[in-house]
Amino acid sequence: MLKVAGFFAGSGGIELGFSQAGFNIIYANEINPLAAKIYEANFKHKVDIKDIKDVDNVPNCDVIVGGFPCQSFSLAGLKLGFNDKVNGNCFFELARMIKLKTPKAFMLENVKGLVNHDKGKTLNIIKNTLEELGYYLHINIYNAKEYANIPQNRERIFIIGFKDKRAYERYKPLGKVPLTKSINEFVDFNALVDEKYYIKESFTRYELVKDIEKYKIYTIAFKQARTNKDNVCPCLLASMGKGGGRTPFIKTSDDKIRILTPKECFKLQGYPSDYIYIHKIYLKHNFI
Known part of the structure; x- marks a missing residue:
């Protein structure tokens, strides 16, 4: 080995x-x-x-x-x-x-x-x-x-x-494989998560995100809420959890707006569901 x-x-x-x-x-x-x-x-x-x-x-x-x-x-x-x-x-x-x-x-x-x-x-x-x-x-x-x-x-x-x-x-380079999995297998739009992950109406530029569609992942770009045309998650950055327009967010099944949780981010990075993670997150919710 x-x-x-x-x-x-x-x-x-x-x-x-x-x-x-x-x-x-x-x-x-x-x-x-x-x-x-x-x-x-x-x-x-x-x-x-x-x-x-x-x-x-x-x-x-x-x-x-x-x-x-x-x-x-x-x-x-x-x-x-x-x-x-x-x-x-x-x-x-x-x-x-x-x-x-x-x-x-x-x-x-x-x-x-x-x-x-x-x-x-x-x-x-x-x-x-x-x-x-x-x-x-x-x-x-x-x-x-x-x-x-x-x-x-x-x-x-x-x-x-x-x-x-x-x-x-x-050595043989990797070959492409079909994308058969959807974001619904990685992000739980129905889950009740900790309150700190939700974006409240009092936050800056809440009007940019309040009318987004469900079951898609958005980021803020050029003062607009934008989603990937292929309905996939945008690239997760090292700044995840620190706020900013590049932080992905979703509308939940009960019409609330929240950012992705650490577990969801880990899954979208290819980690298995049982991977153990420890997190300490600072959330600013400054979506501009």
Whole structure:
């Protein structure tokens, strides 16, 4: 069984997928204590809660995985790239770890915006760095609604590297699958949830959302409530729960307006219904 070490593990989404595919997850690194608690509630080992640059106890492994911070490359962010001193240089720390552990393969994930960031220069730097370490690369963009049968418009770039050229040549990209699941299987429009998730009439711009249709997911854009034409969830962002126009919301079966709950968001991210999560959410309800 191939051994996997995960970096920027978050709540364990990538590691969960590898575990379900038969890999042995032996290590995880994550700097956010709350995300680490969620991870530890679902896996049998502790999380190394440190900045990756301070990690020095990573066990030998066959595969390294990591969704290095995307805010620096996201269209929704400031797009500072490697100039972002907090998140932008995390890739190079991950490359350092790959050089140190020399795994048979790795899988790195980030936002689609990485492709065109700085007119493609950023991705070229990443490719050159990894190829100089002796890896053959496959780079693909997948959308959850097209490849995972999950009704979320979530496009991500996956950079997969193999040390062995024969393994690289055997790799086959994913094929598209029909989207047969609807948002009703992920969002409970009839559920009674905690009062903190509801949007009251006293909130700013309530008039923008009061007349939305039921059984669809909306966000605020250009001072309008908008829904995806395919009736799927818009891309969930790292800012979920902090308010703002990009926070998805719904009209419930009893005509109330609320944002999505953490459980619903986890399901829309591909986590199983029995995944254990711990949450501490700050809600501003500033939908402008």
